Amino acid sequence: MVFANANFPTSADGRTYHVELKRGEATNRIITVGDPARAKRLAKFLDSEPAVFELNSHRGFYTATGRYKGVPVSIIAIGMGIPMMDFFVREVRAVVDGPMCIIRLGSCGSLNGAKPGEFMVPTSSVALTRNYNYFAPGSKEQKPYDITMEFPADEELSKLLTQELSEAFGKEQVHNGVNITADSFYSSQGRVDENFTDANEDLFDVIRKELPTAVSLEMETFMLYHLAHCTTSAPLVEKKHQQSIHCGASMMVFADRVTNQFIDHSIVPSLEEKAGRAVFESLIKWNPDEMVHEEHGSVWEVKN
Ligand code: R1P
Ligand code: URA
Numbered sequence: 513m514v515f516a517n518a519n520f521p522t523s524a525d526g527r528t529y530h531v532e533l534k535r536g537e538a539t540n541r542i543i544t545v546g547d548p549a550r551a552k553r554l555a556k557f558l559d560s561e562p563a564v565f566e567l568n569s570h571r572g573f574y575t576a577t578g579r580y581k582g583v584p585v586s587i588i589a590i591g592m593g594i595p596m597m598d599f600f601v602r603e604v605r606a607v608v609d610g611p612m613c614i615i616r617l618g619s620c621g622s623l624n625g626a627k628p629g630e631f632m633v634p635t636s637s638v639a640l641t642r643n644y645n646y647f648a649p650g651s652k653e654q655k656p657y658d659i660t661m662e663f664p665a666d667e668e669l670s671k672l673l674t675q676e677l678s679e680a681f682g683k684e685q686v687h688n689g690v691n692i693t694a695d696s697f698y699s700s701q702g703r704v705d706e707n708f709t710d711a712n713e714d715l716f717d718v719i720r721k722e723l724p725t726a727v728s729l730e731m732e733t734f735m736l737y738h739l740a741h742c743t744t745s746a747p748l749v750e751k752k753h754q755q756s757i758h759c760g761a762s763m764m765v766f767a768d769r770v771t772n773q774f775i776d777h778s779i780v781p782s783l784e785e786k787a788g789r790a791v792f793e794s795l796i797k798w799n800p801d802e803m804v805h806e807e808h809g810s811v812w813e814v815k816n
């Protein structure tokens with residue numbers, strides 16, 4: 513395939529390089545998940561008309577686009593980690609017109625006593641990354657890990673997600689607070705691995721001291737909140753808003769990092785389905801006050 517433009521590679525028919533979507537294949541409302549199996553489970557809730565559009569990109573992104581209760585929605589599985597969130601947000605923003613709402617349904621570890629099977633709706637997120645220079649030969653660096661400032665979720669979306677998940681699972685099962693997005697499942701989440709020098713033995717003490725409001729650890733939410741904060745008004749018809757992406761996140765607790773308990777994976781499918789419904793309901797309640805992407809010629813167009 514020939515890609516024009518090394519700055520933002522795009523194929524002759526308008527597909528982006530990694531996610532491979534073109535205009536009319538992704539909607540303004542998106543649920544993003546890590547696991548493709550989770551995305552396929554959620555795609556089963558889409559309306560039967562029009563038929564669900566599916567695409568597997570050569571780089572492992574999976575998209576399902578259709579309608580939920582008549583509202584156009586996309587579900588996009590991105591795999592794991594900060595760079596995958598960056599690929600996804602930038603490439604999808606490039607092919608969708610109008611404001612966007614992106615909600616992550618992920619999994620996480622808890623730091624606040626939340627049990628496996630409970631939920632996090634982070635009102636903000638920091639990134640916690642390995643300070644690579646600390647580990648360099650002859651390094652004089654003092655800190656093995658760096659923590660960024662907080663980036664907020666959309667307040668309305670966080671409220672909606674908390675409300676919908678509380679209705680589905682009970683108020684006491686849904687937790688708010690600051691999320692930590694780490695650049696490793698292992699070292700920068702405080703997991704001990706004797707095969708590597710990680711200098712992370714006191715990482716939880718550092719977190720408790722520097723960020724006592726932290727409730728969860730995972731690997732993508734920060735980049736979603738960060739990029740939403742950094743979007744410009746470029747694709748909006750009436751450029752009265754600074755930011756064109758509204759975002760929120762909800763995560764199922766898979767690991768209790770205080771008691772070291774891990775989720776029984778046999779309960780995950782039903783947990784994802786029930787949580788998925790709550791996320792869909794939050795997503796369709798988002799009401800943009802600008803024009804959204806043209807339906808004519810899109811994969812979610814209803815043809816009578
Ligand atoms: C690690 O197991 C993965 O699970 C979490 C982390 O953020 C990381 O991607 O989220 P997902 O279940 O959405 O992938
Ligand atoms: N995902 C993570 O990134 N960390 C956990 O502990 C569980 C899920």
